[in-house]
Amino acid sequence: MASSITIENVNAAYGAVRVIEDVSINVKAGETVALLGTNGNGKSTLMKCVMGIVRPTAGRIVAEIDGEKHNLIGLSTEQIVDLGIALVPEGRRLFPKLTVEENLLLGAFRAKARAQIKTNLDFAFEAFPRLAERRRAGACTRADAGAAYPSGG
Ligand SMILES: Nc1ncnc2c1ncn2[C@@H]1O[C@H](COP(=O)(O)OP(=O)(O)O)[C@@H](O)[C@H]1O
Numbered sequence: 001m002a003s004s005i006t007i008e009n010v011n012a013a014y015g016a017v018r019v020i021e022d023v024s025i026n027v028k029a030g031e032t033v034a035l036l037g038t039n040g041n042g043k044s045t046l047m048k049c050v051m052g053i054v055r056p057t058a059g060r061i062v063a064e065i066d067g068e069k070h071n072l073i074g075l076s077t078e079q080i081v082d083l084g085i086a087l088v089p090e091g092r093r094l095f096p097k098l099t100v101e102e103n104l105l106l107g108a109f110r111a112k113a114r115a116q117i118k119t120n121l122d123f124a125f126e127a128f129p130r131l132a133e134r135r136r137a138g139a140c141t142r143a144d145a146g147a148a149y150p151s152g153g
């Protein structure tokens with residue numbers, strides 16, 4: 001699947017606090033782009049603009065997926081996720097009352113991903129055998145109690 005994303009002249013603010021100004025980034029198909037900066041520079045805010053969590057005050061964000069252009073500004077986060085665009089936030093954001101397997105299944109929220117649940121789960125358990133051992137354990141049960149403790153990454 002050929003996909004690219006173009007961020008053009010984006011501004012974003014939290015109320016009167018202007019956080020990003022005139023930011024443009026183009027990520028072409030097959031490219032990996034790292035956005036570097038010290039704390040508070042607006043990296044997360046830009047990612048939230050892409051995901052529809054923060055609404056930019058100016059600029060354009062367009063994703064091209066399989067030759068079709070999607071203007072992301074104005075779409076809901078759910079619609080953006082449904083296009084296959086995802087944000088993995090920093091930190092241990094697990095659902096502590098769900099099992100390891102249930103937490104992994106939440107990654108298959110999209111209808112397209114749901115169709116491939118088995119293949120993807122098998123891949124995760126093969127790559128990280130410890131998860132397979134602890135698939136039915138609570139995601140945040142203490143490790144010394146014999147249950148799982150995935151990092152959330
Ligand atoms: N929800 C918010 N409300 C007000 N200010 C915010 C909010 N989130 C982030 N900020 C401010 O916006 C600036 C950029 O933050 P952020 O995008 O999280 O930076 P980074 O991810 O590069 O560390 C910081 O000054 C931060 O304090």
Ligand SMILES: [Mg+2]
Binds near residue numbers: 043044045
């Ligand atoms: Mg951040």
